[in-house]
Amino acid sequence: MDYRVMMVEKDRLMLQKLSGVIDRTPGFTMAVRYQNTSDALGQGKMFNPNLILLDIDHENTIPLIESFHESYPHADILCMAEEWQPESASHLVAAGACGCLIKPFNGVELQDAVKEFAQAGLEKECETLVFFSPKGKSGKTTLIANLAAALARRTHEQVGIIDADLQFGDMAVFFNLTPQSTIVEATRDIRFLSPVTLKRYFVPVSKRVHVLCGTTRPNYIDKVSIPALENLIRMSKSLFRYLLIDVPPGFNPTSISAAEASTTTYLCAMINGAYEIDHMRKALEIFKDWPDVEERAKVIFTRVSPCTEEMRRKLETQLGYPVTAIIPNEYLVVSHAADNGQMATEIQPDNPLAKSVDRLAEQIAGHRVPERWST
Numbered sequence: 001m002d003y004r005v006m007m008v009e010k011d012r013l014m015l016q017k018l019s020g021v022i023d024r025t026p027g028f029t030m031a032v033r034y035q036n037t038s039d040a041l042g043q044g045k046m047f048n049p050n051l052i053l054l055d056i057d058h059e060n061t062i063p064l065i066e067s068f069h070e071s072y073p074h075a076d077i078l079c080m081a082e083e084w085q086p087e088s089a090s091h092l093v094a095a096g097a098c099g100c101l102i103k104p105f106n107g108v109e110l111q112d113a114v115k116e117f118a119q120a121g122l123e124k125e126c127e128t129l130v131f132f133s134p135k136g137k138s139g140k141t142t143l144i145a146n147l148a149a150a151l152a153r154r155t156h157e158q159v160g161i162i163d164a165d166l167q168f169g170d171m172a173v174f175f176n177l178t179p180q181s182t183i184v185e186a187t188r189d190i191r192f193l194s195p196v197t198l199k200r201y202f203v204p205v206s207k208r209v210h211v212l213c214g215t216t217r218p219n220y221i222d223k224v225s226i227p228a229l230e231n232l233i234r235m236s237k238s239l240f241r242y243l244l245i246d247v248p249p250g251f252n253p254t255s256i257s258a259a260e261a262s263t264t265t266y267l268c269a270m271i272n273g274a275y276e277i278d279h280m281r282k283a284l285e286i287f288k289d290w291p292d293v294e295e296r297a298k299v300i301f302t303r304v305s306p307c308t309e310e311m312r313r314k315l316e317t318q319l320g321y322p323v324t325a326i327i328p329n330e331y332l333v334v335s336h337a338a339d340n341g342q343m344a345t346e347i348q349p350d351n352p353l354a355k356s357v358d359r360l361a362e363q364i365a366g367h368r369v370p371e372r373w374s375t
């Protein structure tokens with residue numbers, strides 16, 4: 001489909017510059033352009049635009065979008081701003097916009113933006129899943145990587161992974177990636193990014209799974225501020241249906257702010273015959289501040305042997321809290337798969353680990369619809 005563009009931009013030079021971009025971008029034709037919004041609202045209709053690029057830097061944004069949406073109910077509205085403000089994204093969408101571009105933009109960014117909202121709209125209902133561990137070596141990085149693949153396969157939705165284990169994140173190693181950009185660059189640039197441009201900081205590992213890799217050196221932790229991380233999470237929510245976040249072990253500003261931003265936080269621990277149950281119980285105490293703790297904080301044990309329903313119930317009794325999933329002891333499978341940059345769930349879908357991860361994916365995918373309705 002060809003886009004007939006109406007551009008509304010107060011700044012004359014910017015209007016000229018961006019008109020040039022429209023003229024040079026295949027699939028887009030400039031139908032009409034205005035500096036003045038009331039002219040655009042009054043006279044633009046005869047040009048029958050199906051895409052409106054609307055400057056939102058110079059006026060009261062929400063009523064402006066609403067009036068364009070009302071006058072042009074069949075056109076898609078893309079906002080243009082000099083800086084992206086993640087906190088306002090949902091308001092823009094509620095007012096009738098499909099997305100936002102940062103000025104100035106090039107043809108590729110424009111094409112990506114329309115592709116993005118044609119796929120799903122700006123603010124998808126994103127399920128943000130944070131994987132927390134009371135101590136290190138819980139098996140959570142392994143779990144996240146496999147779960148992301150399982151979720152994508154099961155739901156055909158876009159799945160994002162953020163490696164926010166800021167000092168020793170190893171998601172990149174896991175997927176054999178040497179990324180050009182990481183969480184350091186993404187949080188550095190976040191104020192000037194929109195969801196469309198942010199997506200390029202993620203590395204695609206399959207058609208539907210994208211990874212934002214962690215820092216390349218432990219001391220880069222200082223480069224990632226908590227407010228920037230919070231913005232990053234907020235903006236990433238508009239790119240994916242499921243967003244999985246790996247955080248550093250223990251309670252620290254990073255893990256706490258990610259957990260606060262989550263739909264669900266999974267507390268993970270690997271069974272080693274040591275003090276995992278005690279640690280888990282202590283960690284849960286802290287999450288009990290959440291009024292909806294049982295809904296939002298869920299427990300997963302990994303390397304469970306034997307990995308049976310009976311064992312799950314036993315762990316549950318010991319812990320005194322529901323155990324959402326147990327993952328079997330499958331060292332060879334996970335390490336072999338990781339060595340190849342592939343997921344166990346993909347190369348051996350019938351393996352017990354793959355199956356238990358897939359069951360968890362099924363639970364997550366069915367989240368909104370209780371079993372009794374779906375059957």
Ligand SMILES: Nc1ncnc2c1ncn2[C@@H]1O[C@H](COP(=O)(O)OP(=O)(O)OP(=O)(O)O)[C@@H](O)[C@H]1O
Pocket residue numbers: 133135136137138139140141142143165168249302303304327328329330331332334335353
């Ligand atoms: N289900 C499992 N069965 C057996 N071994 C596992 C399992 N899951 C992970 N492992 C192994 O345990 C080690 C730690 O796993 P992983 O890196 O996923 O944990 P982590 O919690 O992310 O650790 P870290 O705290 O270092 O980030 C790895 O060597 C991994 O191969």
Ligand SMILES: [Mg+2]
Pocket residue numbers: 140141142165169170246
């Ligand atoms: Mg890890």
